[in-house]
Amino acid sequence: MDVSVIRPRELGDTELTAWRKMQMDLPHLANPFLSAGYSLAVDHVIDGARVAVLRDGSDIVGFFPFEMHGRTTAGAIGGWLSLGQGLVHVPGLKLDARRLLQDCGLAAWEFGTLVGDQPWFAPYATKRLESAVMDLSGGFDGFTGDLKAKGSKVVKQTRYKERKLGRDIGEVSFAFDVRDESSLALVRAWKSDQYRAMGRADRFAKPWVTELVERLHQTHDEHFAGSLSMVYADGRPVAGHFGLRSDHTLVTWFPVYDPEFAKYSPGLILHLHMAEEAAALGVQQIDMGPSIGWRYKQELQTRSHEVSEGVVRRPSAAGAAHWLRHEPVARARDMILNNKTLYGMADRTMRRIGEWRSRKRRGMLGVAALPAGGEVSETAAAFSFLV
Incomplete structure (x- = not known):
């Protein structure tokens, strides 16, 4: 050879x-x-x-x-x-x-x-590790049927919260393939805030990562494409996701939501809409990646690999x-x-570090609503593999 x-x-x-x-x-x-x-x-x-x-x-x-x-x-x-x-x-x-x-x-x-x-x-x-998969080979109805068959109520509960979001804030809408750069920038900003609040290393602190995501967002053909999806309430963005899609598989990469709307489970609303639209386009599966430490993946998966x-x-x-x-x-x-106790301790430590740095930054700048910032501590960086 x-x-x-x-x-x-x-x-x-x-x-x-x-x-x-x-x-x-x-x-x-x-x-x-x-x-x-x-x-x-x-x-x-x-x-x-x-x-x-x-x-x-x-x-x-x-x-x-x-x-x-x-x-x-x-x-x-x-x-x-x-x-x-x-x-x-x-x-x-x-x-x-x-x-x-x-x-x-x-x-x-x-x-x-x-x-x-x-x-x-x-x-x-x-x-x-087991990578969680939303199996769409039987269409969206087949997927929701599989969830129901395993005793899950996630679809019913999420649809209820979506209706409540519509009543409280305004009409809920979804766009599967959003091309404007401002929406991508918003998703990146939300994701950076989430990383910092959790005490994790901010992926987007590295310029090449931002450049890569922007380039992939501009890539769009029948075999390979960057995929940006958004959920809105009364025209206001409440959740978004950027990932990669082939003609067979959509891989979730950067799902995130505005924490102001957390009680409505906007992330689950987003994933269900993505699954419905992807299935209509012929996508066979949504691969959410390793499920360890992520409850929403375990709730949505119908199989794994x-x-x-x-x-x-x-x-x-x-x-x-x-x-x-x-x-x-x-x-x-x-x-x-491999140790649930140690994993939980490390996760809680990083979250406390994120909260402390968020409070410290807000105090320094005198802005109560400013999202968390600053560099991740050495302790948090050492456990950045937990993301």
């Missing part, structure tokens, strides 16, 4: 067509984060984006997107932002993970949400050095995530 490593922007029409066909032939690769469009967008905002093109003779048999973290170490392209990672390939592909890394000039490759059916990387997984995280290391000096740098932190992280 021949492996050549290039930047995503160097992919030609032949490669892009082959990439799309592989995703169409294997539905578990339909995640839009595995699309060439995502790799191309990342390549425009960071310098380390790469893709290995795998050939067997004259045939292209796979694409392995990754992001350089050093001279010989890498992670998934887009790093911790990516909610779908792995190798895009033809059916029946056989290869060795360590040999692939060697051909790419890598000593280690870290993954965080590896999609299923990636047998080359499975032996290197250190943690497995496994994703995993871990690291592939080649037996080399660079691989050993990577192990020494990362393994102690990874073990401490797993200990907290």
Whole structure:
């Protein structure tokens, strides 16, 4: 097998067509984060984006997107932002993970949400999580029927709160594909406030993340698109979501709502409207990502699939050095995530830090309604994996 490593922007029409066909032939690769469009967008905002093109003779048999973290170490392209990672390939592909890394000039490759059916990387997984899915293969009525069959009252309760929102504030409306930049900016601002209030690291504090999201918002074709949806009450935005969509799958990425309307469960209202519209467009599933720590995902899911995280290391000096740098932190992280008591303590600590910084910032500026701000503390940053 021949492996050549290039930047995503160097992919030609032949490669892009082959990439799309592989995703169409294997539905578990339909995640839009595995699309060439995502790799191309990342390549425009960071310098380390790469893709290995795998050939067997004259045939292209796979694409392995990754992001350089050093001279010989890498992670998934887009790093911790990516909610779908792995190798895009033809059916029946056989290869060795360590040999692939060697051909790419890598000593280690870290993954965080590896999609299923990636047998080359499975032996290197250190943690497995269930990713919550809203199954729309039977249409929206099929989805709500599945929820009802498992004893859920979330649809009934959410519709009641939506009607109350309409009575109290004004007519509720929904837009599935919002293109104006001001709405995207509002969702980003809400999400930044939410991160800070929870004591988490603000994703949008990094300029390249904002640039990436803005670029993806402008990307819109039949196979891959940025998707911004909004819920309004009396014309006022109360909830929004920006994510990525392929012709098969919508992945939720940045769902958020105005906390002023929290009692109406605007996030659940948003998700139900998104599901109804997506199903009408032929989308088969909404993948909400790992459900650990998120009750709303557990309430809305009708099935799940496994994703995993871990690291592939080649037996080399660079691989050993990577192990020494990362393994102690990874073990401490797993200990907290696997212990409900420790997880709860870490989560509460970060929320208290967020509240303290919010009060401190409001006091300094003398503005009572100012959202939380400031840098995240070292303690909160250390547990930023809990988001």
